[in-house]
Amino acid sequence: MAKPVNVNQSKWTVPVLLKECEIYCPSTCVAFGPILSDNDSKLIIAHGGHRGVNMKLKVFQQLEQLSESSLADMPTALVHFINDLSSIPSIAVAAGPSLLIYKNLKPFYKFTVPSSAINPTESEAWKAVVNKKINGDTLLTVLKRLEDDVAFSKLTPISQTYLRADKETQVVLVEHYGTKIANSATITCIAKLTKSTAEPLDILVIGTEHCEIFLIDSQAFTILETIKIGSVPVNICAYGTYDVDYRLFVQTRASLIFCMKRGEADYQPIVISQSMITSMVLVNKMIVYTTVENLIHFASFRGKKMNTVKCPSKIKMLEPFIYPLKQLAAVIAVFDKEIRMYNEHYLLDTVQYEKPLAWVKYGCYGREDSTLVVAFKDGSIAIQIFRRKANFDTKLDYNQVPQAHALKLQIPKKTKVFIDLTQREVQLGNRIHKVYQKNLFDVKYRLAASYLELTSSASATVSTTTVLPVEISVDIHGFGPTFRMTIHLLSSSKQNLYDMHLSIISDPELYDFDTPLIPVHLLASGQSYSFTTLLYCKDPEKAANCDVRALLVHAKRATPIVTAVIKMPFSEFPLD
Amino acid sequence: MGFFSSLSSLFGLGKKDVNIVVVGLDNSGKTTILNQLKTPETRSQQIVPTVGHVVTNFSTQNLSFHAFDMAGQMKYRSTWESYFHSSQGVIFVLDSSDRLRMELLKDELMMVMEHKDVVSRGIPIVILANKMDIPGAMTASDITVALGLNLYRSGTWSIHSTCALTGDGLDKAMQQLSAEITKYMESRRT
Known part of the structure; x- marks a missing residue:
């Protein structure tokens, strides 16, 4: 079933399947962490469901589902964070423009991204249509003109929906949402940043559709900082601590990676990729990102490219791997039916599966620190643990050459004869060439002469023309x-x-x-x-x-x- | 000497000292089992995760045990093997309700059973399938199959279901261990 090939040499234990689970969610909607008082790390999944039905926040313990609660909006990302040292950690689920905070598996708080300025014409048109001064068709015309003038993405989400909706939905939209137009941007990604090593509280970092990044204090849910960048952020990796020094690596939809440091106002992209960046993680003070050309790039924090791996097929995602006991660090690349582990120099491991994969997540589950949760396309989830005796001693080059090509040529030692001959060739090169040319000419001449003799005397079976065979x-x-x-x-x-x-x-x-x-x-x-x-x-x-x-x-x-x-x-x- | 020792053992005075190693994953109940084996007066009420190792002494009818209670957390597991060469028996404790870590358990158990200090000396191993009272826990025979022990013929091992909280099954397991260790010591002497 889910068994990988070559179990005996594997660095991971045999996968164990979770019971009766069917999970469909992106890899951003998965987190590990203790959320109840028993201090046991759980697997938390925001299950996407089918077209807005059956959206659930599920928590797994051991091999069984511990609890589930319904979600009102489609989840885009999920993060487990600590916002109070004296009580249990919380979960933040990003859904639409809001962050839903769960504590002890119960809804605790809802944080909504502040509204951006609304286009005056747009808000007036909505006001007018609610007060029945204009009808729905006029609103549509106004919005269409605005779309041409200021661009579709600059309109509020409700106007965007209105423009793309059919007649009946438009009427419903006006009735339900016409009075409360807000321009809250949808949250695209979420990350956490530790406040300081002394005070291990988390600062939430969220990116929105309006090209903004907010740093949010997780205790009072106040915005600490707002950063405006030139492109829509889709993935954020945080490094360091907020109070001392931190860096935020932001991957944007325009295939740029920005680096934001503490106390710097000017943000320039550190990585500009020609092809689309699909995934980015931080491993060992390195940015690792993949592009659609099946390449994995290893770059320094300054954006200097250190190495590139060419992969045989499409990379679905990357996941960082850290094993502190042996100081092992690598990046797990997920392919269709296998995962590979790379560091900046070598291919370290390959695990193959019999079913297509969806995502993997590495972290502390239950009581084991180095657990890999593997989700398959069919919704099943398997759990593997990194073996204590496993190491990365067997390294393979990125692009392995066949054995025969890798062999080194046996170059003979420089003997006296060899040196003498080389000397002679250097000194008498001209004459050797002339003698050779003369001999070559002689051979050609003799060949021609004997051929002529043969054809004219007709003394052997010989065909003289190639035209008439x-x-x-x-x-x-x-x-x-x-x-x-x-x-x-x-x-x-x-x-x-x-x-x-x-x-x-x-x-x-x-x-x-x-x-x-x-x-x-x-x-x-x-x-x-x-x-x-x-x-x-x-x-x-x-x-x-x-x-x-x-x-x-x-x-x-x-x-x-x-x-x-x-x-x-x-x-x-x-x-x- | 032989006369005196047999005489003293007859009177139950000088019990033979044996060292045993108690290993197993974290939260499997090693310390609780050893606590249960002590006399009721010396038992401690609070069991906390062991760090490094703790030596516990207890005795059965004819043997006086020095049990090395090893820590089970991942970072301490590599220290287990350094105690095998000086011991006459191994107790491997496992949590029968922990299906998630059954594969990891198999790995760790095989590492113990195939360790050179265990195999070459042929010291007895007793596997305690602890927490049998938890609903949904695997039975000893299920665990034998899950760990592939039914295919493992070499070495002296036995498996017992136990409950460390009540002490169920512990006596039988300890009797077996004592018998195996006595047999092992005899074979060493000859």
Whole structure:
């Protein structure tokens, strides 16, 4: 089922499935942490449900669901934080423009992002339509003109919905929401930042659709700082403590990464990516981010790229991995059916699964500090624990080369002969080249000369033209003094060949031919032709033999098209 | 010497001293079990997570035990193995209701059972499936299968269901351990 391959060498224990759970949520809606008085770390999930139905905040303990409560709005992110040292930690769920705070699994507070300024024309139009001064259609026209003038994203969420809704919904919208128009931006991402090491309270950091980042004091829910950036933030990673020194790394929808330090007002992007950034995490004082080109980049906090991994397939998400007992740190990259662990130099581990993955979360669950929660596409969730004896001793290069290519060449040592030869080559290079060229020319000359001799004398089976490829073979039958000679011709040229002759020549003292010249009227391509002639040995008692040549000739060609040389056998005596 | 020792054991005076190591994951009940084995007067009321290790002394009919109560938290687990070579028995305590960590438990148990100081000396291992009173806890036979112990033939091990709070099953387990340790000591002497 959910079993990974190669369990024995795995750095993780065999996954255990949670009972009766079906979870569909993004990886941002998952957190670990103690939320009840028993101090046992729980798995907290804001379950997205189906199209706004069945949205739940679920809490798991051990392998079972501990509790669930309904959510009113679609959750976008979730964070577990400490806002009171004397009591239990809380959960913040970002839904729409609000943060819903849960304490002891009960609703505790609702924080809504302050409204931005509303376009005056827009608010007037809404007022007018509520007071029945204008009708719905006029409102639509006004909003459409505004959309052209100031851009769709600058309008309030309610106007945006109105513009995209059908007639009936528009009427409902006016009735229900017309009087209370607010321009609260939807929360896109949430992170937490420790206040100070002495006082481990958390500061909440939220990013909104209106390109703003708020730092919120989690005790009184007052806004400590507001930061305006040039693009919509989608992911925030916090580092350091708020009171001493902190940095916020903000990934935006425009594929930029900003770094915000304490006490700095000017924010410039530190990473500008040409392709879309899909995920970003912090590991070991490094920013690790992925792009749509299946690359994982490791960059320093200043944005200087240190290394890049090319991955074989699409990376779904990244998750930081820290094992403080052995000071191991890595980044877990989630692929379709496997996870891989990388650090800035090596590929450290690969775990394969039999089902497609949705997300993973690493942290403290129950009593074990290094637990990996793996969620599959089908909604099931498995839990694995990092083995105590596991290490990262076996490292692989990012892009592994096949074994044979990785072998180093055995370069021989510099012997005296080698040095002498090298010296000679350096000193007499010119002469060596000339001698070589002369020899090469000689070889070519001899080759040409012998070829010419061969073709002109027709003393061997040689085809002189490449344009007319004809194969010839000759059979000799009989023991003598009368022989039967059969010549087979096979043309493989594209056109048919006409008007040729087969000429058979030999020493006239030795042999006599029945038909020394056989006319070949047609050689059709690909067809085999055979011609037969008888030949008589004139004087078998001499016990002599010589070569017989069969030439295929054409009247208009000086050289034969093809030649066969037949070594004749010794002739027997006639049977008298 | 042999005469005196047999004489003294006859009178129950000089019980043989044995060292045992008590290991197991955190929150499995190691300290509680040892607390239960002590005489009622010496028991402590509050059980807190052990740090490092604590030596507890108790005795059965013929043996006087020095039990090394090891801490079970992850950061202390690597210290377990350094005590095996000086001990004559191992008690492995597990929480029978902790299904989440059953695979981790299997890992840790195998590391104990296959440790060179345990295998080469053949010291007895007693596995206590603790917290059997919790509803939904796994039975000893379920745990044997879940931990793959039914496939593990070498070594002397036995498994017992116990409840550390009431002491159920502990006596039987300790009797078995005493018998195994006596047998082990005899085999060492010969």
